[in-house]
Amino acid sequence: MAKNKYDVFISYSRIDYKDSNNEPIPNNVISKITSAFKKNHISYWIDEDGIYTGDNFAPKIAEAIKNSSVFVFVSTENSNSSQWTQNEVCVAQQYKKPILPIKCDDSAYATSVIMYLAMLDYCDFKNMPDNAIQQLVDSVKEKLPHDIAPVNNESNTNDARYKEAIIASLSDINHQFVDISQIAVSQVLEANERSRESIDELRKLVDWRSGERSKEFDSFRVEVHSSINTLCHILDDKTSEVCNQLNQYGKRIEETNFYLGKIYEFIKSQTEILEKTEDIDQIANIIFVVDISGSMEGNRIKNVNTIMFHLINKFYSLFKVKDHVRIRLSVLTFSSDVKWVYDKILEKEADEAWFNLKASGLTNFGQALNKLRSYFSFDDGIHANLDNAFLPLIIFMSDGAPTDNWEEPLKMIQRNKNFEKSCKRVIAIGDDASIDILSQLSFHEIVRIGGENDMDYAIDEIISDYMNEIASGRMPLIK
Numbered sequence: 001m002a003k004n005k006y007d008v009f010i011s012y013s014r015i016d017y018k019d020s021n022n023e024p025i026p027n028n029v030i031s032k033i034t035s036a037f038k039k040n041h042i043s044y045w046i047d048e049d050g051i052y053t054g055d056n057f058a059p060k061i062a063e064a065i066k067n068s069s070v071f072v073f074v075s076t077e078n079s080n081s082s083q084w085t086q087n088e089v090c091v092a093q094q095y096k097k098p099i100l101p102i103k104c105d106d107s108a109y110a111t112s113v114i115m116y117l118a119m120l121d122y123c124d125f126k127n128m129p130d131n132a133i134q135q136l137v138d139s140v141k142e143k144l145p146h147d148i149a150p151v152n153n154e155s156n157t158n159d160a161r162y163k164e165a166i167i168a169s170l171s172d173i174n175h176q177f178v179d180i181s182q183i184a185v186s187q188v189l190e191a192n193e194r195s196r197e198s199i200d201e202l203r204k205l206v207d208w209r210s211g212e213r214s215k216e217f218d219s220f221r222v223e224v225h226s227s228i229n230t231l232c233h234i235l236d237d238k239t240s241e242v243c244n245q246l247n248q249y250g251k252r253i254e255e256t257n258f259y260l261g262k263i264y265e266f267i268k269s270q271t272e273i274l275e276k277t278e279d280i281d282q283i284a285n286i287i288f289v290v291d292i293s294g295s296m297e298g299n300r301i302k303n304v305n306t307i308m309f310h311l312i313n314k315f316y317s318l319f320k321v322k323d324h325v326r327i328r329l330s331v332l333t334f335s336s337d338v339k340w341v342y343d344k345i346l347e348k349e350a351d352e353a354w355f356n357l358k359a360s361g362l363t364n365f366g367q368a369l370n371k372l373r374s375y376f377s378f379d380d381g382i383h384a385n386l387d388n389a390f391l392p393l394i395i396f397m398s399d400g401a402p403t404d405n406w407e408e409p410l411k412m413i414q415r416n417k418n419f420e421k422s423c424k425r426v427i428a429i430g431d432d433a434s435i436d437i438l439s440q441l442s443f444h445e446i447v448r449i450g451g452e453n454d455m456d457y458a459i460d461e462i463i464s465d466y467m468n469e470i471a472s473g474r475m476p477l478i479k
Contacts, residue, residue: 007144008037008044009068009097011088013078016104022415029074029104029125036133042140044068060374062091070143071097072136073117077107089113098143102136195235282477283345284321284470285328285392286463287375289368291429293335295400296359300429303455304397308342309354311459316348319463322471325390332375334368336361340375365402365437369409376416390475392422393466395459396441399429410440418478423469425462427455 010033017030024031030046037044045064061084065071071092079085092099093116101122109117123139125132290304308331311318315327331342341357372394413419424442427449428435438446447458469475 004069004145005043005067006045006064007042007068008070008072008140009065009088009092010034010044010046010072010074011079011085011092012046012074013076013082013085014047015078016074016076022412029076029102029129032129032133033072033074033102033136036137037140040137040141042137042144044072061088065091065097066095068097069145070140071099072140073099073101075101075103075107075109075117075122076105080107080110086110086112089116100136100139100143102132191239281324281326281388283328283389284325284467284475285330285389286466287372287392287394288329288331289372289394289396290331290333290357291335291363291365291398291400292333292357292359292361293363293400293403294360295363295432296429298359300399301357301359305354305356307456307459308357310456312342312344312346312354315346318460319467320471321467325470328389330375332368332372333357334364334371335359336364338364338367338371340371362403363398363400364404365398366404366406366409369406369413373409373413373416373419376413376418389478390470391418391478393463394419394422394424395462396424396426396438397429398426398438399433401434401437406437421476423466423475427458427462429455 010030012030016025017028018024034044034046045068047061065088071089073079073085073089089099090113093113099116099120101117101120102125103122104125106126108114123132123136288308292301292304296304312329315321315329321327327346329342329344329346330340333339333341342354425444426438426442426446428438428446429449431448433448435446447462449455449458466475
């Protein structure tokens with residue numbers, strides 16, 4: 001059986017997840033579930049940003065359920081009274097997806113779906129919250145048509161660094177143990193030698209004094225020599241005992257070093273595996289959001305077409321790209337209609353086709369922001385490369401003021417964490433561009449341009465800065 005795009009589709013009520021400010025409610029069950037899935041490397045689809053406020057959400061929901069292996073229904077009073085979650089359960093049943101309910105209160109299932117849910121076993125979060133989450137994870141794993149394997153992500157780089165540090169520390173400990181044993185034995189032997197020298201000096205002193213009065217001191221000399229001999233035996237015995245103990249200590253050090261060596265080899269082998277995984281391509285997402293409304297007609301849209309054709313065919317010769325980094329170029333256009341017109345990974349040697357954009361219609365900037373927000377919210381865009389994709393560069397290009405409601409869509413997309421952390425730059429085309437509105441999209445100064453050369457230079461500089469951030473290791477991956 002082919003593996004689905006997602007392991008789990010999570011059906012829930014947004015009221016149980018986020019407050020009126022679109023912030024997660026403390027200790028909500030949805031966050032506990034997603035955290036457990038992440039910890040166990042279970043991929044999932046969830047609407048975190050409220051796509052129900054956008055257009056064409058129904059096909060998106062149905063497609064996500066179809067592309068998921070398991071359907072998890074978070075049963076609460078709010079979700080059981082929601083028409084959307086009821087529809088989702090029906091779609092899951094239609095696609096014959098395994099359904100796993102997790103009950104968070106005593107509310108009854110909606111009558112429209114009770115026939116699908118009533119006979120199913122459920123995880124009891126209300127009475128056993130910790131056990132219920134683990135039970136849900138185990139149940140999902142049982143129903144998946146494939147094994148769960150950890151994914152490689154940016155932590156691999158940190159793991160490699162930690163392991164290299166451990167290897168270095170083990171090597172230092174090894175040398176220190178050997179040095180300690182050698183120093184200890186040598187110090188004992190040196191102390192013994194100094195004691196013997198002192199005893200010899202005492203012998204000479206006694207012999208010299210007794211030589212002057214041999215008759216008077218003979219008996220005394222004999223007693224002193226006897227005591228000295230006893231002292232030498234005791235010193236030799238103690239020295240031998242200490243050296244034996246140190247030899248035993250040395251054997252234990254050798255055993256320790258042996259096992260440290262085993263640990264060293266194991267960690268080294270794991271580091272080599274990680275070094276091989278670093279050869280996996282990483283994706284740099286560059287997104288153009290282009291105004292093609294009627295005011296862009298003429299040279300303005302012509303310049304855009306010329307530069308985009310030049311960019312997709314000459315990218316790797318124009319910009320220094322780090323090894324194992326591939327470029328995904330996406331173009332979203334907006335006028336009376338909003339749509340993605342280009343979304344491909346650029347090849348190093350290719351003759352990519354670029355169709356000429358035509359300018360006409362209104363400036364539906366708010367709709368463009370909703371579309372872009374969906375691109376961040378769904379795993380059919382940037383999140384398709386979630387485990388090895390850098391935070392994207394988004395370049396907005398416009399020459400005029402929006403003709404639709406843009407304030408609310410702007411607020412909503414700014415709440416998206418990946419959008420907030422992304423590199424965002426704005427190119428204002430012409431003197432009549434609405435700077436006040438465009439300036440809210442980026443922390444950087446807006447770039448004003450006139451003709452084709454200005455536009456070419458601006459884009460070149462913006463992309464070069466982004467690629468330099470990647471090459472220097474300062475650009476983080478999407479989390």
